[in-house]
Amino acid sequence: MSHIWTMIAKRLALGVVTLFVVSLIIFLGTELLPGDFAQEILGQAATPETVAALREQLGLNDPMHVRYANWLGDILQGDLGESLANGQSVSDLIGRRLGNTLALAGYAAAIAVPLSLMLGILAALFRNSVFDRAANASALTSISFPEFFVAYILIFFLAGAGGMFPSMSNFRPDADFADFLYRAFLPALTLTLVVTAHMMRMTRAAIINLLASPYIEMARLKGMSPMRIIVRHALPNALAPIINVIALNLAYLITGVVVVEVVFVYPGLGQLMVDSVAARDMPVVQGVALVFAAAYVLLNLTADVLATLSNPRLVHRR
Amino acid sequence: MTETRDVLLTMKGLRIEGRADETWTEIVKGIDLTLHKGEVLGLIGESGAGKSTIGLAAMGFARDGCRISGGEITFDGIDLRAASEEDRRHLRGHRIAYVAQSAAASFNPAHRLIDQYAEAPVRHQVMSRAEAERDAVDLYRRMQLPNPDEIGFRYPHQVSGGQLQRAMTAMAMACRPDLIIFDEPTTALDVTTQIEVLAAIRDIVDQFDTAAIYITHDLAVVAQMADRIKVLLKGEEVEEADTRTMLTAPREAYTKSLWAVRSFARPEQAPVGGGTPVVSVRTVTAAYGSVDVLHDVSFDVHARRTVAVVGESGSGKSTTARVITGLLPPRRGEILFNGTALPPDYRKRSRDQLRQAQMIYQMADTALNPKLRIRDLIGRPAQMYLGLQGKRLDTRIRELLSLIELEPDDYIDRLPSELSGGQKQRIGIARALAAEPQFIICDEVTSALDQLVAEGILKLLDKLQGEFDLAYMFITHDLATVRAIADEVVVMKDGRVVEQGPKTQMFRPPHDPYTELLLSSVPEMDPDWLTGVLGKRRASG
Numbered sequence: 001m002s003h004i005w006t007m008i009a010k011r012l013a014l015g016v017v018t019l020f021v022v023s024l025i026i027f028l029g030t031e032l033l034p035g036d037f038a039q040e041i042l043g044q045a046a047t048p049e050t051v052a053a054l055r056e057q058l059g060l061n062d063p064m065h066v067r068y069a070n071w072l073g074d075i076l077q078g079d080l081g082e083s084l085a086n087g088q089s090v091s092d093l094i095g096r097r098l099g100n101t102l103a104l105a106g107y108a109a110a111i112a113v114p115l116s117l118m119l120g121i122l123a124a125l126f127r128n129s130v131f132d133r134a135a136n137a138s139a140l141t142s143i144s145f146p147e148f149f150v151a152y153i154l155i156f157f158l159a160g161a162g163g164m165f166p167s168m169s170n171f172r173p174d175a176d177f178a179d180f181l182y183r184a185f186l187p188a189l190t191l192t193l194v195v196t197a198h199m200m201r202m203t204r205a206a207i208i209n210l211l212a213s214p215y216i217e218m219a220r221l222k223g224m225s226p227m228r229i230i231v232r233h234a235l236p237n238a239l240a241p242i243i244n245v246i247a248l249n250l251a252y253l254i255t256g257v258v259v260v261e262v263v264f265v266y267p268g269l270g271q272l273m274v275d276s277v278a279a280r281d282m283p284v285v286q287g288v289a290l291v292f293a294a295a296y297v298l299l300n301l302t303a304d305v306l307a308t309l310s311n312p313r314l315v316h317r318r
Numbered sequence: 319m320t321e322t323r324d325v326l327l328t329m330k331g332l333r334i335e336g337r338a339d340e341t342w343t344e345i346v347k348g349i350d351l352t353l354h355k356g357e358v359l360g361l362i363g364e365s366g367a368g369k370s371t372i373g374l375a376a377m378g379f380a381r382d383g384c385r386i387s388g389g390e391i392t393f394d395g396i397d398l399r400a401a402s403e404e405d406r407r408h409l410r411g412h413r414i415a416y417v418a419q420s421a422a423a424s425f426n427p428a429h430r431l432i433d434q435y436a437e438a439p440v441r442h443q444v445m446s447r448a449e450a451e452r453d454a455v456d457l458y459r460r461m462q463l464p465n466p467d468e469i470g471f472r473y474p475h476q477v478s479g480g481q482l483q484r485a486m487t488a489m490a491m492a493c494r495p496d497l498i499i500f501d502e503p504t505t506a507l508d509v510t511t512q513i514e515v516l517a518a519i520r521d522i523v524d525q526f527d528t529a530a531i532y533i534t535h536d537l538a539v540v541a542q543m544a545d546r547i548k549v550l551l552k553g554e555e556v557e558e559a560d561t562r563t564m565l566t567a568p569r570e571a572y573t574k575s576l577w578a579v580r581s582f583a584r585p586e587q588a589p590v591g592g593g594t595p596v597v598s599v600r601t602v603t604a605a606y607g608s609v610d611v612l613h614d615v616s617f618d619v620h621a622r623r624t625v626a627v628v629g630e631s632g633s634g635k636s637t638t639a640r641v642i643t644g645l646l647p648p649r650r651g652e653i654l655f656n657g658t659a660l661p662p663d664y665r666k667r668s669r670d671q672l673r674q675a676q677m678i679y680q681m682a683d684t685a686l687n688p689k690l691r692i693r694d695l696i697g698r699p700a701q702m703y704l705g706l707q708g709k710r711l712d713t714r715i716r717e718l719l720s721l722i723e724l725e726p727d728d729y730i731d732r733l734p735s736e737l738s739g740g741q742k743q744r745i746g747i748a749r750a751l752a753a754e755p756q757f758i759i760c761d762e763v764t765s766a767l768d769q770l771v772a773e774g775i776l777k778l779l780d781k782l783q784g785e786f787d788l789a790y791m792f793i794t795h796d797l798a799t800v801r802a803i804a805d806e807v808v809v810m811k812d813g814r815v816v817e818q819g820p821k822t823q824m825f826r827p828p829h830d831p832y833t834e835l836l837l838s839s840v841p842e843m844d845p846d847w848l849t850g851v852l853g854k855r856r857a858s859g
Contacts, residue, residue: 215425228441
C-alpha cells in the first residue's frame with residue numbers, strides 16, 4: 001500500500017503547484033479586465049482627487065508583482081482579503097456561499113450518479129433494445145437543451161400551475177434539511193438532467209467495450225447470468241473511465257452552475273462570482289476562482305486515486 | 319474399450335454460420351461427432367478449420383456473430399439446440415466446462431483466483447462458498463500448483479502463465495463436470511512450461527474420469543492427450559481415427575501433409591565473405607531501468623548464415639534485438655557492423671547504418687499500418703533509404719512482390735485487411751527487403767502462423783538468403799523451427815547465453831543442462847513421449 005500513499009503525496013504536491021500556476025493566471029487575468037476599481041466604486045461623479053486617494057488607500061498604485069506577492073502571501077496565511085464593494089471578509093463571503101453550492105452539488109450528485117450508473121448498466125445489459133435507445137435518446141435530449149431552458153420547463157410543469165415545488169430556492173439560513181431538500185429540488189433536478197447523459201453514456205460505453213474480452217466469454221461459459229456478467233465481471237474493470245467522468249461532472253456541478261443559480265435565485269458561489277465581476281470586486285473574483293480551481297484539482301486527484309484503487313494490478317504488486 | 323461406455327455427447331450434421339459483411343457464410347459444414355464418457359477426443363486443424371467453434375457448440379454456445387444453423391447436438395440425452403437458454407446456462411460451468419487458450423486474458427483481472435474458482439459451484443448451487451474454497455485448495459494441490467493454500471488469494475497478474483493455465487483447469491474442474499473443452503490450453507506457453515501443464519491436465523482428467531475435447535493445432539501435443547483424433551479442414555472433417563492409427567497410418571493426403579511439415583530442414587550454409595561477421599554482438603550488458611536484463615551477451619552473425627536465438631519468454635531474446643537495432647542502448651559492450659562499431663543509440667546512426675539492419679515482426683497484423691496500401695507499405699522504405707521515385711519506385715515494388723511470390727497486379731493496391739496471415743507476413747518480409755539490408759532480425763516470425771503456412775515462410779526466407787547473401791538472426795522459442803532453418807544456435811536463459819555453437823553440434827549430446835531441458839521438452843509425435851519423459855525426469859530426480 002505504501003506506493004499508493006507515495007502516489008497520493010506526489011499528486012497533492014503537484015496539485016499545489018497547479019494551484020500556484022492558477023493563482024498567477026487568475027491574478028494576471030483580473031489585471032487585464034478593463035475599467036478601474038476606484039472609479040467603479042466611487043461612481044462617475046467622483047473627482048480625480050478622491051479616485052487617486054482611494055487608489056492609494058487600496059494599494060492599487062503598487063507595481064503588479066508587489067501586489068501579487070502581497071495577495072499570495074495573505075492567501076498562504078488563510079486571508080483572502082476584503083471585498084472592495086462592502087468591506088466584508090472574502091473568506092466569510094465565500095464560506096457562506098460555498099456551503100450552499102456544495103449542498104446543491106451534493107444533492108444533484110446524490111440523484112445523478114446512482115441514476116446514471118444504473119441507467120448505464122441497464123443500457124449495456126439491454127443494448128440495442130428499445131430501453132437502450134429510449135434512455136440514450138432522452139439523455140441526449142436533456143443534455144442538448146440549454147440549462148436555463150430545462151430549468152424553465154421544469155418550473156412550468158412542476159412549479160407553475162400545480163405548484164408542487166417552489167420556483168425560488170432562496171431559503172433562510174436556519175432552514176432544516178427537509179426544507180432544503182424541498183426548496184432545492186428543482187435546481188437539483190435541472191442539474192441532474194444536465195449531467196446524467198454524460199455519465200450514463202460513459203458507463204454504457206465502458207462496459208460494452210469490455211464485453212468482447214476473453215474473461216467475459218469465460219464468465220458466459222461458466223453459465224453466469226447476463227446481469228452478473230455486467231455487474232460483477234465487466235463493471236469492476238470499467239471503473240477507471242467512469243470515475244473520471246463522474247469527477248468531471250461533479251466539478252462542473254460546483255463550478256458551472258451560474259445559470260441555474262440565477263434562474264432559481266439560489267445563493268451559490270456562481271452568483272457571487274458573476275456579481276463580483278460586474279462590480280469589479282477583484283478580491284472576491286480572485287478568491288472564488290481559486291476555490292473553483294481547488295475543487296477541480298481535488299476532484300481530479302480523488303478520481304485518480306479511486307481509479308488506481310479500482311485496479312488490482314496497481315494496488316497489489318507482483 | 320470405448321465402445322462399452324455410454325455416449326456422452328453426439329453431434330449430427332452440425333452446421334454453424336458466421337456473419338461477415340452482412341451475409342452469413344458457413345464455417346462449419348456438417349460435422350458428426352461422438353464422445354463417450356471419460357474419453358478424450360482431439361480436434362486438430364489449422365486456423366479457420368472451425369475447431370474452437372465446434373468446441374463451443376458442444377456447450378450449446380455460439381460466439382457473437384456466429385449462429386448454429388443446422389444439425390443436432392445432444393449432451394447426455396439433452397437436445398442442446400432445443401433447450402432454453404436458461405437450461406443451457408445451467409449446464410455451462412456445471413456439467414460442461416471450458417479451458418481457454420490464454421489463461422492470462424481469460425481470468426478476470428479484477429478478482430482473486432479463488433473468487434473466480436468459487437463462482438461456478440456457488441452459483442450453480444453445487445457447494446457453499448466455504449466448501450468451494452476448501453475444494454479449490456485441494457484441486458490446486460492436485461494440479462501441482464506451488465503454495466496451494468494461498469495461491470488462490472492472488473490476483474491473476476500475480477501468477478505466472480503456466481500456473482494460471484493450471485488454475486484455470488482447476489477452475490473448470492470445480493463442479494466436477496462430465497465434459498471439459500480444452501481450447502489450445504498450452505499454445506501460449508513455453509515448451510518447458512507446456513510439458514508440466516500437459517502432465518497436470520492429463521492426470522486430473524484421468525483422476526476424475528472426465529471426458530474432454532482437446533483442441534490444438536499441434537500434432538505432437540494432441541498425440542499425448544487424446545484417445546482419438548479428428549482432423550478438420552475449413553469446417554469439414556478430413557478423417558478420424560484412434561491416436562495410434564492416425565499417427566502411424568494417416569489415410570488422407572491433407573493429414574499426411576500436416577505430418578510432413580515437421581520434416582522440413584535445409585543443409586547448413588557455408589559462410590562466405592571471409593572472416594568478418596556482418597553483425598557482432600560484443601559482451602553486451604543492458605538494463606531496463608536499474609535492472610540488468612542482459613549479461614555479457616556475445617555472438618556473431620555471418621553473411622548467408624542464420625543464427626537462431628532460442629530461449630523461453632523473459633530470456634532476453636527480444637531485448638538483444640532491441641540492443642542491436644539501437645532501440646535500447648546497452649550499458650556495456652558494443653555492436654560491430656562489418657567490423658566497425660555502431661553508435662549505441664539508433665538516433666545517432668546514419669541512414670545507411672539504419673538501412674543495413676531490418677526487422678520482421680511476430681505479429682504481422684499489428685506490424686503493418688492498416689490504413690496504408692501494400693504499395694506504400696513496401697514503397698516507403700525504398701523511397702526513404704534508396705531515394706527511389708515514380709516509375710523506378712513502382713518497378714521496384716513490383717519486383718519485391720514477385721520476390722515474395724505474390725502477383726504484383728493483384729496485390730499492389732490492397733490493404734493489409736485484405737490479406738491472409740501468411741500473406742501479411744510476406745509483406746513484412748518485402749518491407750524489410752525493400753531497404754536492401756545485409757542483416758535481418760526475424761522475431762518469432764512464424765509462431766503466429768499455421769504449420770503449413772509457417773513452412774512456406776521459412777522456405778521463402780531460405781530462398782531469399784541464398785539470393786541476397788543475407789545474414790539472419792532468428793529469434794524463436796520453437797526448436798522445430800531451429801532445426802529447420804538455423805546454421806548456428808545461441809541458447810539464452812535469464813539474459814545469459816548458456817550455450818552456443820553450430821546446429822549440428824547443438825542437437826548432439828552432451829548438452830548444457832538447460833539446453834537438455836529445452837530439447838527434451840519439445841513434444842514428439844510418439845503418443846508415449848510424455849509418459850516417457852516424465853518417467854525419466856522423475857527417475858533422475
